Amino acid sequence: MSTPLTGPASASPTDQRQALLESLLRAGGRSARTSDTIPRAPRDRPLPLSSAQQRIWLVESLRPGTTEYVVPVGWELRGPLDVAALRAALAQVVARHEVLRTRYLAVGDEVIQLVLPTDELDFETVNLCELPADARATRLDELVERQARTPFDLGGRGPLRVRLVRFTAEHHALVLMVHHIAFDGWSIGVLAAELGALYPAFADGRADPLPELPVQYADFAAWQREAHSGTALSSQLDYWLEKLAGSTALELATDRPRPAAFDPAGATLSFTVPAEIAEPLIAWGRSRGATPFMVLLAAFKLLLSQHAGRTDVTVGAPVAGRARAEVRDLLGFFVNTLVLRTDLSGEPTFEEVVDRVRETALGAYAHQDVPFERLVDELAPARDLSRNPLFQTMFSLLDSDTTAEFSGAGVRATALTTPWHSAKFDLMLQLTQQSDGSLSGVVEYATALFERESMAVLAEHFTTLLGVVARDPKAVVTGTSLLSQRERGLLERWNETSVAYPQGEVLHALVERQAARTPAAVAVRFEEQQLGYRELDARAEQLARRLRAAGVGPETVVAVCLHRGLELPVALLAVLKAGGAYLPLDPGYPAQRLGYMLDDSAAPVVLSTTELAATLPPHRAQVLLVDEEATTAETPAGAGATARVDPLHAAYIIYTSGSTGRPKAVVTPHEGIVNRLRWMQDTYGLTGTDHVLHKTPYSFDVSVWELFWPLTTGATLVVARPDGHGDPEYLARTISRHEITALHFVPAMLRAFLTALPPGTPLEPLRLVLCSGEALPDDLAAAFHRHLATGRVQLHNLYGPTEASIDVTATACPPGEHVTIGTPVANTRVHVLDRDFAPQPVNVPGQLALAGVQLARGYLGRPALTAERFVPDPDPRHPGCRLYLTGDLARRNPDGTVTYLGRSDHQVKLHGHRIELGEVETALREHPLVADAAAAVQGDPGQERLTAHLVPAGPGAVPDPADLRAWMRRLLPEHMVPSAWATLARLPLTPNGKLDRRLLPLVEPDGGAREFVEPRSEGERTVASAWREVLGVERVGAHDNFFDLGGHSLLAGRITLRLRGTTGREVPVRALFDHSTVAELAAALPGYPELSTAVALPLPGTRRLRR
CATH class of the missing domain: 3.40.50.980 (Rossmann fold)
Incomplete structure (x- = not known):
């Protein structure tokens, strides 16, 4: 039961804050001047936020109600506790550190710190004495989680909450919730030291023994703003701009789709690296002039490189930001983040990787004064609310003596492990060197992205990797380096698919x-x-x-x-x-x-x-x-x-798109398709009462099972009319009229079908929907279950190329589960391989290779291509067998299923059609007015389209889109004809002269750019005016995009603050992300609530605080 010892904040602090705010706004004035020491900033004028605080405030504005910056800190207290002395000690900490009695307020188009002269401590006690001993820990965890889920109001209350939990007279838990804007990891030690001095003094009736602090956090913030203004950091900034140019997000394979906005819900997984691995590796590093941080970071980067399948690896690393003596004893958020980017290309040995990481780290340390927030502003990465800018993974190394404990007056305080974790990044690896030579590791991860099992695999791979490089630092690290014997056994067991079907069948x-x-x-x-x-x-x-x-x-x-x-x-x-x-x-x-x-x-x-x-x-x-x-x-x-x-004789030949610009013919023998149909019947079990719809064009391999599965099992084959496969209404009528029980959809067509399906449309007795042909997104599977909520109809996802008798993996898709491509079908094997055809570990991407009875014989009349794609199986347990190299990227999941990750070449899947972009490009280049061309698939999931980017053959030789479409339709099937076109002066190239498809501009369906349109309404003029002033541009049109004009996240905050003042509405920062053009934002303004009078206080004469 909770017993509040203090009520809500009284009116006094609120009155003080209002009076102080008004006096500050009247005063105006200049910021503190830069000096060798941090000077005291005058308190009679607005105080700026530090760079780090400014970004936290922005994130809070973008995600109202977020708790990702609530930091739980706790100690277990043993001994006879003087509660009054403890409370007085905490109150004195608040009195000593202005940052704990600071409010953060939007003023005009800036945010300022408002330091209150005094503030009431938010302190409550919770009595759990009456609970059984085994229930107390659970109740404590619940309290911590409840408090951690309670956001702070940075403008209305202080950034500290204290809860004292009583178990017995001599056993307590002290739980603090502190907002990160006022606190960092170093602050824990400062707080423990101060409590260790103040509590025994107050318990003994002595005065405060601590010396006065030389400066406060607000002084540091004002000094930093001045010190970093102008060209003070220009040389350091140039280093970072060059170092990070062209850096892109590290795409680790996730267990769940990335949400549109980052979800801070997190969890941790702990593991240990034994001393027999850690000690020799760290000793070897020191012999090469590399610190333990550099050695372990090198291993972590290699791990990420393997798991992400790329050699350009960027990781964040915190630095304390307390090089100046004045700030070492302050509470506050001083941490800066270094962005450490390393090129791991060229198959380097581990010692070469350590040398590269050492060079990266030393360069970063030498230029660490540039705040991370400044880098984000200057580099202006593409806006993405779903992830941290510039890096998505964090690494830190701690010493074993960093645990903050204190004691005095008969009470001993030891660190309390809290159950609550919020993730600020996709994942963070924190290692701590222990006195016995081992390393304790903690992986903190975003639970919206990763399952605990995947993090356990990551930790196992990291430990295995450290063991490999400790034994041989000259080793070249590959995916095989991460494979433990346990995993090798799993990979073998997952491919045990043998089923004794009758032999010799056709x-x-x-x-x-x-x-x-x-x-x-x-x-x-x-x-x-x-x-x-x-x-x-x-x-x-x-x-x-x-x-x-x-x-x-x-x-x-x-x-x-x-x-x-x-x-x-x-x-x-x-x-x-x-x-x-x-x-x-x-x-x-x-x-x-x-x-x-x-x-x-x-x-x-x-x-x-x-x-x-x-x-x-x-x-x-x-x-x-x-x-x-x-x-x-x-x-x-x-x-x-x-x-x-004979079963090895050809049964059918299907042409698929070819990378050379000409289609290739896949020859499938009887034994492959018979195995496929035998497995299908074992799995889904048709009877004489079933009706299967054949609607796939028979030039595609899915048609083979649509046609022959029912005819080999006694079911009825229902043939759709020639133009019926793309008509959702016709399909719905056919399902009902002909009592269809099983049918196939390409995911894109399933989406169209569900969208067009009126509520209550009868689909009885449909029981089975099979999807294949392209990736089945999670949101589409969820939409399927929403539309067919009775649960009577099952959804299954299948995967396979024409070269492997249609499908080789399959899985059910029950409601609420992430969609994979499942596990191998009978008598087939699935491998995820590296470049040397060695098996990749769990969660490490590689090329998907297929083996077993369902492989096609090869390509008709193409022996060289057949030999290139159908290679000998290196597994000695399968002598004489072949592997088909699909060109698809995939990874094995910890449960043995496979996740499809896309293509490793320029082949794409669009609405179920396999398309070689090279074939499209070849046809485009044959047009007399086209000198060069590139094709791409663009658009949001479910609305992808094939686009063409053309370089004209000469001045004025721009082909008409209608003529181009007619030209392409004479050469290619309709699904290979681009639906959107763009003309470029030249195609974007990589440094080595290859086409850089990532830089192909987004092409709208009409292929044209909008002309300038003057703002047409009062709302549009208001928005355009704010953009002109904040962005510093002369002309802003109704269709101009904020981010295309140079806007970024911090400027978005200033824009919305200005709009609040001009419109009197509570315009959120997120508005600029959701409505990026003038017209869109103006149209959205009336939907935002009006500001309250307290928030809309007129603030005339406020000076802008320059960065």
């Missing part, structure tokens, strides 16, 4: 056996037509005779050009029965592409209709028409002999 035989089992059941339905299994098999056999008569047998390529309809499954089954391999020719493809496929495949036979055959480009193949009766010449005697088909 695809069409599965359909034939099903037709024999259920001859009268409906096999295929299209619109109002249908075929039973007996009829399907008979019609396919009849067509197969014609094909055999035309010379079709094993390994013969038969091109099939048909619209979706009843004849499509008949034709494909007939090709298989004849022993051939079918090659889909999509009637919607450009004639030039169809001609290329016919020539490249050398298909001797084409199956088509009279209508479609007439549209094909010139070719040398024999055409068999499925809509005409067979002639006697087409089916001579003996044509019915059944072909002997």
